[in-house]
Amino acid sequence: MIAEIIAIGSELLTPFRQDTNSLFLTERLNELGVQVAFKGVVGDNRDHLVSVTRIALSRSDIVIFMGGLGPTEDDLTREAVAEAMRLPLKRNPDIVADLYARFAARRIKMTENNVKQADVITGAAVLKNNNGSAPGQWLEGEYEGKQKIVILLPGPPVELKPMFVEQCLDRLRVKVPQQFIATRVLKIALMPESECDARCAPIYKEHNAVQTTILAGAGDVQLHLKASADTMEEAQQLVDDLAEELEDELDDRVYSTKGESLEQIVGYYLQMRGATLAVAESCTGGLLSERITSVPGSSRYFLGGAIVYANDLKTSFSDVPPMLIAEHGAVSKEVALALAEGIRKRCNATLGVGVTGIAGPTGGTPEKPVGLVYIAVADGKKPEVVERKLPGDRDRIRFYASQQALDMVRRKMI
């Protein structure tokens, strides 16, 4: 069975927006053993939509539409798919009631245009939207004499993802031939992709049955392993064997072996050790705290900290002596260490982190160029500090610095 994914929305044909949902859907489909053969983007134009739908139905078994289910005049997916399949739309009174209730709960008057979201293609099952107003639709039907599965999903990822996982995966599973696919993801912080590949390629080339893909982002390399077999045990064994050899090679550089993020792993370790964390951020400006607190339940180990952009806040929130700043400059090893130890004591935490640097684009000097960052971790015993000269733009420098800080905390806790 082959699948086709169609993103709908004129904004996706501008230079400013890009479909990313299809990556998520592809991953879920691949896990079921379904390959995606075509992806497309089409604007809010009814003729184009109808024609694209017909082409998709003529060549693919599963056609997934994303977007165009909202209340505006531009939202034409329901109408176009119904026309392409020659099936009438019917207004569903339950959805209309839900829409009124939804608006009433938020004390907002519902405008009339919203009711079109209750139009359902004849024969389709309604997919409830727990995170937005537009429901999705699941339709099994015939096109040119062949059975097709047609899925209409809302465009916003926060609505699409849970809807697909909770209401489509089980429905799909019984429709596709049974296959067992096991995957593993090894993640490595702060290693260049070329170094990682040079060390890993001789190993994964010996494991032909496992498909290995290397993906590199800012300060992060991921090894994706995938194998299919007649039983789950067999598939799992294939990826596990390779993962073990790769872990031996990369040793403690691998921070995660099951896809967890670095901030999740840091959280696991802190909880496991019964430790708490506080941070004092200058150049990362909140990014480090934001990443740590993006993990649900992080309040169990993260106490908080300070954003010490202004120099006097470095003193008032983290007890950095003004003399130290005057002597070494705010961007220095000494100040990073003082920030880490100061915030640790202030917050009464097990570990304190201090970050200070020059994120750019301005503010660099010949001695202290843009990209120079000091990251320190204090534990009350043996503080550590590293100097990094980071490449890239402001965003990348800030991300790298936060990555370095998280990895230092992880190593302290291993």
Place this chain on the structure above:
Amino acid sequence: MIAEIIAIGSELLTPFRQDTNSLFLTERLNELGVQVAFKGVVGDNRDHLVSVTRIALSRSDIVIFMGGLGPTEDDLTREAVAEAMRLPLKRNPDIVADLYARFAARRIKMTENNVKQADVITGAAVLKNNNGSAPGQWLEGEYEGKQKIVILLPGPPVELKPMFVEQCLDRLRVKVPQQFIATRVLKIALMPESECDARCAPIYKEHNAVQTTILAGAGDVQLHLKASADTMEEAQQLVDDLAEELEDELDDRVYSTKGESLEQIVGYYLQMRGATLAVAESCTGGLLSERITSVPGSSRYFLGGAIVYANDLKTSFSDVPPMLIAEHGAVSKEVALALAEGIRKRCNATLGVGVTGIAGPTGGTPEKPVGLVYIAVADGKKPEVVERKLPGDRDRIRFYASQQALDMVRRKMI
């Protein structure tokens, strides 16, 4: 004239890789007045490629292919386009010579498969590749009785971009009718898309010459306006007139009229007023600070603040009386106000922001459910606080809360 962009390569149908070249090409095409009506991704499969090419030629005036021009068996773009257009391929001896020279210069023996890169569709002009081995092709030809422009470009951005800019733009410019295109983007925080559309549609429908697109994200709605005319002044006038009417309707809800982000606008206003800002974040956990400091130069108006996840940090960093927390709970109007005023005084800032809430997924109670957030702004005179019951998951709740905080600061500064 409408254009279609087709990315070729099975790796682009995996969960890990995405075409980004099309955003670049779209921007260049739009500048010439050419709209992109369809985008597609297809794998390294000859039948699929031929069929996709025929569909594209039947509906678009300009068809741009990216990728599949290399030396491997998977590289099928030349063959497929030639077959779809029923034009034979001819091996170009100059390219063959170039290929041999290229390999010789690098002291590498050229493998035989490389010569297929010298196969040119009959009638096509060769586009020299200064950054790789595979040349591109430019073809003007007839398909189903209509004139078409077909462009074959290599996939790697470092090869594609200069080839398109240096060898295709001028060729295209003389083929498309001269047009001038003006654009404007209005951004509105915290208004539901449906409300924005209901208020704006009657206005923009009166301006047929301007193409209006509404884009909605979490807590953010954007109105993209675009008009083309025979002179730039005329085009600009068209979008400016509509923008003015829309601004009148939406009044101070519009935070940006030239595409700036909310955090940029907040920065402009703070600088303009000579004001400074400090924040005390609980549930947003650093996100608000991170957004503010993502703007280069933000150290001119942003002093810093505190991440007060633990309750005793609310006291020690923002002077929230422990009694107040005991009486009203950490998530309360009173504590939000105390955080805002406390951090303002501590940092000696013009404005202080306090955010406290329940981002979830756990921690909610019947009285204080997940999504309940209080956001306060203190200016030493008339503090303000709002209560919001935000929908969605942890990420969305945190983003909304930061959006609300930024918009409140903006309104204080208008």
